[in-house]
Amino acid sequence: MRAARLLTLLLVAGCSVAPHHKPAPTLQVPAAWRAAPGGEGVVARNWWRSFGDPALDALVRRALDNNGELRIARSRLEEYRARVRVAQSASLPALNLSFGPSRARAIGPLGQPVEVTSVAGSVQASYELDLFGRIAATLDAARFEALSQEAASDAAALSIAANTASGYFNLLGLDAQLALARATLASRERSFALARHQFEVGYSSRLEMSQAEAELHATAAVVPQLERAIAQQEQALSLLVGASPGPVARGLPLLEVRLPAPAPGLPSELLRRRPDIAQAERLVLASDASLAAARDQLLPSIRFSASLGAQGGSVARLLRDPVELWSVGGSVLAPIFDAGRLRAQADIAATVRDRALFAYENAVRAGFAETENALAGIDGLRRQLLEAEARSRAANEVLRVARNRYANGYASYLEELDAQRTAFSAETNVLQLRAGLLAAHVDLYRALGGGWTPAP
Structure with a gap:
């Protein structure tokens, strides 16, 4: 009786573990965006089509189909789906078949060596009763991890699509700057030829000719710089779409690329729009289930087993007149003393759960910040582009007047050169801001989750 009581006390002591409370939440969801009003905001899944460029659509589709990082992410997702099947198998009975002949020599009852030949076959079955839910918790953890990998794959696809669109718009911006630089270079060549002719006939000074020559070489140096940047951007895009350079x-x-107008919606809606936030949330659920499974390791486990077989001296005897063998049994395994190993494993699982919670809050805050930055970027770049376009118009008007004054002899050629530099800089700035504004719209689509919705 005393031994039974002692055993009961040891089981209770071994199964007890202090509760692992979740850390207090610190996340606060803002009621509205600072840079834009709230309201309904629905982003299409194929958001890149809103720019109205068929070449961009084809490029993004190629990237989503062939990108190497996405193929790795999809392969990893298949791995975690297989892990779910592994965890699910623990909740079902296991059946094993064994068959094999054997021959042995032993000492008989009279001290003489005896050789025995036998052939045996059997079927064994085993099953663990999930009385305390450990197997179910392990299966839940595997399922949530697979769901988190699914969201991670979707987040990778969104990132690849956004990077492809941003790179494409950067390429268009470089193309426009190269066309402007080449047109300006042709104008500089004509201006230098005119300045040299006027110097040769004595109508202008060497200073004006030298200034025209310097401006010609400065503009000519821009062309190979832009050509190199275009080649590098093309290689980067080729890498994104999984193609050779x-x-x-x-x-x-x-x-001519259309500027869309994506609506941000309310901040609270962002929590179910972004795949990276969904990934972090599912990792919290997975770690919570893993913690439950780790705590259940401290509880007893109950296993049942059974086997049915036959044995004979030869294959013929096994088939004709076998000796039937069978066994049925069960076992209860309860941890009593393991030097704190199981408790430490539960503590480790609790810290993993806490880190997952902190990572989820960080992911949500990062989503809010990225959306605010994208909204502020679009607003600022749009206003900046309006001023840059006004400056470009004014600079071209200054250039027109300077040319007329120089042609009519009212000003020196240096005045026209200065006007040319200002106009070229203003037009280049307009093209850079236009490409930047398109990229800012891509950033907003990325920040809003790119039209992602969780799979049912």
Whole structure:
């Protein structure tokens, strides 16, 4: 009686573990965006089509089909789905078949060596009764981990699509700048030829000719710089779409690409729009289930087993007149003393759960910040582009007047050169801001989750 009581006390002591409370939440969801009003905001899954460029659509589709990082992410997702099947198998009975002949020599009852030949076959079955839910918790953890990998794969696809669109718009911006640089270079060549002719006939000074020559070489140096940047951007896009380095097809010119108007919606809606936030949330659920499974390791486990077989001296005897063998049994395994190993494993699982919670809050805050930055970027770049376009118009008017004054002898050629530099800089700034504004719209689509919705 005393031994039974002692055993009961040891079981209770071995199964007890202090509760692992979740850390207090610190996340606060803002009621509205600072840079834009709230309201309904629905982003299409194929959001890149809103720019109206068929070449961009084809490029993004190629990237989503062939990108190497996405193929790795999809392979990893299949791995975690297989892990779910592994965890699910623990909740079902296991059946094993064994068959084999044997021959042995032993000492008989009279001290003489005896050789025995036997052939045996059997079927064994085993099953663990999930009385305390450990197997179910392990299965839940595997399922949530697979769901988190599914969201991670979707997040990778969104990132690849956004990077492809941003790279494409950067390429269009470089194309436009190269066309402007080449047109300006042709104008500089004509200006230098005129300045040299006027110097040779004595109508202008060497200073004006030298200034025209310097401006010609400065503009000529911009062309190979832009050509190199275009080649590098094409290689980057080729890598994104899973292709060998080569030219990238263009569609609309930079200034003809449509500027969409995505609505941000409410901040609270962002929590179910972004795949990275869903990934972090599912990892919290997975770690919570893993903690439950780790705590259940401290509880007894109950196993049942059974086997049915036959044995004979030969295959013929096994089939004709076998000796039937069978066994049925069960076992209860309860941890009593393991030097704190199981408790430490539960503590480790609790810290993993806490880190998953902190990572989820960080992911949500990062989503809010990225959306605010994208909204502020679009607003600022749009206003900046309006001012840059006004400056470009004014600079071109200054250039027109300076040319007329120089042609009529009212000003020196240096005045026209200064006007040319200002106009070229202003037009280049407009093209850079236009490409930047398109990229800012891509950033907003990325921040809003790219039209992602969780799979049912």
